[in-house]
Amino acid sequence: KAGVTQTPRYLIKTRGQQVTLSCSPISGHRSVSWYQQTPGQGLQFLFEYFSETQRNKGNFPGRFSGRQFSNSRSEMNVSTLELGDSALYLCASGSSGYAYNEQFFGPGTRLTVL
Amino acid sequence: AQKITQTQPGMFVQEKEAVTLDCTYDTSDPSYGLFWYKQPSSGEMIFLIYQGSYDQQNATEGRYSLNFQKARKSANLVISASQLGDSAMYFCAMTKGEGDKIIFGKGTRLHILP
Numbered sequence: 001k002a003g004v005t006q007t008p009r010y011l012i013k014t015r016g017q018q019v020t021l022s023c024s025p026i027s028g029h030r031s032v033s034w035y036q037q038t039p040g041q042g043l044q045f046l047f048e049y050f051s052e053t054q055r056n057k058g059n060f061p062g063r064f065s066g067r068q069f070s071n072s073r074s075e076m077n078v079s080t081l082e083l084g085d086s087a088l089y090l091c092a093s094g095s096s097g098y099a100y101n102e103q104f105f106g107p108g109t110r111l112t113v114l
Numbered sequence: 115a116q117k118i119t120q121t122q123p124g125m126f127v128q129e130k131e132a133v134t135l136d137c138t139y140d141t142s143d144p145s146y147g148l149f150w151y152k153q154p155s156s157g158e159m160i161f162l163i164y165q166g167s168y169d170q171q172n173a174t175e176g177r178y179s180l181n182f183q184k185a186r187k188s189a190n191l192v193i194s195a196s197q198l199g200d201s202a203m204y205f206c207a208m209t210k211g212e213g214d215k216i217i218f219g220k221g222t223r224l225h226i227l228p
Contacts, residue, residue, distance in 0.1 A: 105160075107156065
Protein backbone atom coordinates (compact mmCIF):
# COMPACT_ATOMS: atom_id res chain seq x y z
CA LYS A 1 0.00 0.00 0.00
CA ALA A 2 1.45 3.37 -0.98
CA GLY A 3 2.05 5.85 1.81
CA VAL A 4 1.02 9.47 2.14
CA THR A 5 2.45 11.64 -0.61
CA GLN A 6 2.99 15.36 -0.52
CA THR A 7 3.93 17.66 -3.36
CA PRO A 8 6.03 19.58 -3.84
CA ARG A 9 8.70 18.53 -1.36
CA TYR A 10 10.44 21.89 -1.41
CA LEU A 11 9.19 25.34 -2.28
CA ILE A 12 10.70 28.81 -2.25
CA LYS A 13 8.42 31.83 -2.43
CA THR A 14 8.64 35.54 -1.72
CA ARG A 15 6.57 37.59 0.68
CA GLY A 16 3.13 38.46 -0.61
CA GLN A 17 2.87 35.49 -2.93
CA GLN A 18 0.48 32.61 -2.43
CA VAL A 19 1.19 28.90 -2.39
CA THR A 20 -0.75 25.66 -2.76
CA LEU A 21 0.42 22.40 -1.24
CA SER A 22 -1.00 19.00 -2.06
CA CYS A 23 -1.48 15.83 -0.04
CA SER A 24 -2.64 12.43 -1.24
CA PRO A 25 -3.66 10.13 1.64
CA ILE A 26 -3.23 6.41 1.87
CA SER A 27 -5.69 4.62 -0.38
CA GLY A 28 -8.98 4.15 1.46
CA HIS A 29 -8.26 6.83 4.05
CA ARG A 30 -10.81 9.61 4.16
CA SER A 31 -9.34 11.91 6.78
CA VAL A 32 -6.55 14.36 6.05
CA SER A 33 -5.04 16.68 8.64
CA TRP A 34 -2.49 19.42 8.13
CA TYR A 35 0.22 20.55 10.53
CA GLN A 36 2.81 23.29 10.54
CA GLN A 37 6.19 22.60 12.11
CA THR A 38 8.59 25.40 13.04
CA PRO A 39 11.59 25.39 15.38
CA GLY A 40 9.96 27.95 17.63
CA GLN A 41 6.36 26.76 17.83
CA GLY A 42 6.83 23.06 17.22
CA LEU A 43 4.03 21.12 15.57
CA GLN A 44 0.74 22.95 15.33
CA PHE A 45 -2.56 21.73 13.95
CA LEU A 46 -3.97 23.64 10.99
CA PHE A 47 -7.15 21.81 10.00
CA GLU A 48 -8.68 18.42 9.33
CA TYR A 49 -10.90 17.26 6.49
CA PHE A 50 -13.10 14.22 6.27
CA SER A 51 -15.23 13.39 3.25
CA GLU A 52 -14.67 16.85 1.77
CA THR A 53 -15.80 18.64 4.94
CA GLN A 54 -13.63 20.58 7.33
CA ARG A 55 -14.30 19.09 10.75
CA ASN A 56 -11.74 20.84 12.88
CA LYS A 57 -9.63 23.96 12.62
CA GLY A 58 -6.63 25.23 14.54
CA ASN A 59 -5.77 28.78 15.52
CA PHE A 60 -4.34 30.10 12.30
CA PRO A 61 -5.31 33.25 10.39
CA GLY A 62 -7.68 33.13 7.47
CA ARG A 63 -4.75 33.27 5.06
CA PHE A 64 -4.48 29.54 5.65
CA SER A 65 -7.20 27.57 3.94
CA GLY A 66 -7.75 24.09 2.65
CA ARG A 67 -10.05 21.79 0.82
CA GLN A 68 -10.54 18.12 0.13
CA PHE A 69 -11.63 16.51 -3.09
CA SER A 70 -13.91 13.55 -3.65
CA ASN A 71 -10.90 11.25 -4.06
CA SER A 72 -9.73 12.36 -0.56
CA ARG A 73 -6.76 14.30 -1.91
CA SER A 74 -6.36 17.56 -0.06
CA GLU A 75 -4.81 20.91 -0.78
CA MET A 76 -3.88 23.73 1.52
CA ASN A 77 -3.40 27.26 0.39
CA VAL A 78 -1.54 30.11 2.05
CA SER A 79 -2.19 33.56 0.65
CA THR A 80 -0.12 36.70 1.14
CA LEU A 81 2.87 34.81 2.44
CA GLU A 82 4.84 36.17 5.38
CA LEU A 83 8.37 35.35 6.47
CA GLY A 84 6.95 33.52 9.49
CA ASP A 85 5.16 31.06 7.24
CA SER A 86 8.47 29.38 6.50
CA ALA A 87 8.01 25.92 7.92
CA LEU A 88 7.68 22.23 7.26
CA TYR A 89 4.06 21.47 6.39
CA LEU A 90 3.00 17.93 7.16
CA CYS A 91 -0.19 16.17 6.29
CA ALA A 92 -1.53 13.12 8.07
CA SER A 93 -3.85 10.47 6.70
CA GLY A 94 -6.42 8.67 8.83
CA SER A 95 -8.86 5.87 8.11
CA SER A 96 -12.61 5.82 8.66
CA GLY A 97 -12.56 9.15 10.43
CA TYR A 98 -11.19 7.80 13.67
CA ALA A 99 -8.06 9.59 14.78
CA TYR A 100 -7.37 7.20 17.61
CA ASN A 101 -4.98 4.76 16.17
CA GLU A 102 -4.25 5.53 12.57
CA GLN A 103 -2.50 8.75 11.76
CA PHE A 104 0.23 8.35 9.19
CA PHE A 105 2.24 11.32 8.03
CA GLY A 106 3.65 12.23 4.66
CA PRO A 107 7.24 13.41 4.08
CA GLY A 108 6.24 17.05 4.29
CA THR A 109 6.64 20.14 2.15
CA ARG A 110 9.39 22.48 3.24
CA LEU A 111 8.32 26.04 2.45
CA THR A 112 10.82 28.88 2.52
CA VAL A 113 9.53 32.45 2.28
CA LEU A 114 12.10 35.07 1.30
CA ALA B 115 -6.94 21.90 27.79
CA GLN B 116 -4.77 19.06 26.63
CA LYS B 117 -1.03 19.28 27.07
CA ILE B 118 1.96 17.03 26.42
CA THR B 119 5.23 17.53 28.29
CA GLN B 120 8.55 16.03 27.27
CA THR B 121 11.18 17.10 29.78
CA GLN B 122 14.27 15.73 28.00
CA PRO B 123 15.32 18.04 25.16
CA GLY B 124 18.24 15.75 24.29
CA MET B 125 19.69 12.38 25.23
CA PHE B 126 22.89 10.52 24.45
CA VAL B 127 22.80 6.74 24.71
CA GLN B 128 25.31 4.03 23.91
CA GLU B 129 24.38 1.65 21.12
CA LYS B 130 22.61 -1.55 22.27
CA GLU B 131 21.48 0.01 25.54
CA ALA B 132 17.79 0.43 26.35
CA VAL B 133 16.36 3.95 26.23
CA THR B 134 13.41 5.49 28.04
CA LEU B 135 11.94 8.71 26.70
CA ASP B 136 9.68 10.51 29.15
CA CYS B 137 6.24 11.86 28.40
CA THR B 138 3.54 13.20 30.69
CA TYR B 139 0.17 14.42 29.56
CA ASP B 140 -2.69 16.41 30.90
CA THR B 141 -6.32 16.01 29.91
CA SER B 142 -9.70 15.98 31.58
CA ASP B 143 -11.20 13.70 28.93
CA PRO B 144 -11.71 10.09 29.97
CA SER B 145 -11.14 8.86 26.43
CA TYR B 146 -7.98 9.66 24.51
CA GLY B 147 -5.18 8.14 22.50
CA LEU B 148 -1.44 8.49 22.94
CA PHE B 149 1.15 8.23 20.18
CA TRP B 150 4.87 8.24 19.72
CA TYR B 151 6.40 9.40 16.46
CA LYS B 152 9.99 9.40 15.24
CA GLN B 153 11.23 12.20 13.01
CA PRO B 154 14.60 11.65 11.33
CA SER B 155 16.49 14.54 9.78
CA SER B 156 14.59 13.94 6.53
CA GLY B 157 11.51 15.41 8.22
CA GLU B 158 9.00 12.61 7.80
CA MET B 159 7.00 11.69 10.92
CA ILE B 160 7.14 7.95 11.41
CA PHE B 161 4.41 6.34 13.51
CA LEU B 162 5.91 4.11 16.20
CA ILE B 163 3.27 3.09 18.68
CA TYR B 164 -0.23 3.85 19.94
CA GLN B 165 -1.94 3.43 23.33
CA GLY B 166 -5.63 3.94 23.98
CA SER B 167 -6.74 5.28 27.34
CA TYR B 168 -8.90 2.21 27.95
CA ASP B 169 -6.28 -0.31 26.91
CA GLN B 170 -5.44 -2.54 29.84
CA GLN B 171 -2.07 -3.64 28.59
CA ASN B 172 0.95 -1.61 27.55
CA ALA B 173 1.36 -1.35 23.79
CA THR B 174 4.35 -3.00 22.15
CA GLU B 175 5.65 -2.84 18.59
CA GLY B 176 8.86 -4.73 18.01
CA ARG B 177 11.64 -2.95 19.93
CA TYR B 178 9.23 -0.23 21.06
CA SER B 179 7.02 -0.41 24.11
CA LEU B 180 4.90 2.21 25.78
CA ASN B 181 4.97 2.28 29.58
CA PHE B 182 1.46 3.58 30.25
CA GLN B 183 0.76 4.72 33.82
CA LYS B 184 -2.70 6.22 33.68
CA ALA B 185 -2.91 7.45 37.26
CA ARG B 186 0.35 9.31 36.86
CA LYS B 187 -0.63 10.48 33.34
CA SER B 188 2.61 9.12 32.03
CA ALA B 189 3.32 7.47 28.66
CA ASN B 190 7.02 6.78 28.39
CA LEU B 191 8.52 5.19 25.30
CA VAL B 192 11.02 2.40 25.84
CA ILE B 193 13.36 1.39 23.04
CA SER B 194 15.15 -1.86 23.69
CA ALA B 195 18.61 -2.59 22.28
CA SER B 196 19.08 0.82 20.63
CA GLN B 197 20.60 1.07 17.17
CA LEU B 198 22.46 3.86 15.36
CA GLY B 199 19.41 4.31 13.14
CA ASP B 200 17.35 5.26 16.18
CA SER B 201 19.06 8.65 16.28
CA ALA B 202 16.24 11.09 15.59
CA MET B 203 13.71 13.42 17.17
CA TYR B 204 10.95 11.67 19.09
CA PHE B 205 7.54 13.18 19.71
CA CYS B 206 4.89 12.15 22.19
CA ALA B 207 1.38 13.12 21.15
CA MET B 208 -2.25 12.71 22.10
CA THR B 209 -5.70 13.06 20.62
CA LYS B 210 -9.26 12.89 21.89
CA GLY B 211 -10.48 10.94 18.93
CA GLU B 212 -12.43 11.19 15.71
CA GLY B 213 -11.50 14.21 13.69
CA ASP B 214 -9.67 15.73 16.59
CA LYS B 215 -6.29 17.35 16.31
CA ILE B 216 -3.14 15.71 17.59
CA ILE B 217 -1.35 17.66 20.30
CA PHE B 218 2.41 17.19 20.21
CA GLY B 219 5.08 17.62 22.81
CA LYS B 220 8.23 19.61 22.09
CA GLY B 221 10.17 16.45 21.37
CA THR B 222 13.33 14.72 22.57
CA ARG B 223 16.39 14.51 20.34
CA LEU B 224 17.98 11.10 20.78
CA HIS B 225 21.60 10.48 19.83
CA ILE B 226 22.84 6.88 19.70
CA LEU B 227 26.59 6.63 20.15
CA PRO B 228 28.63 3.81 18.52
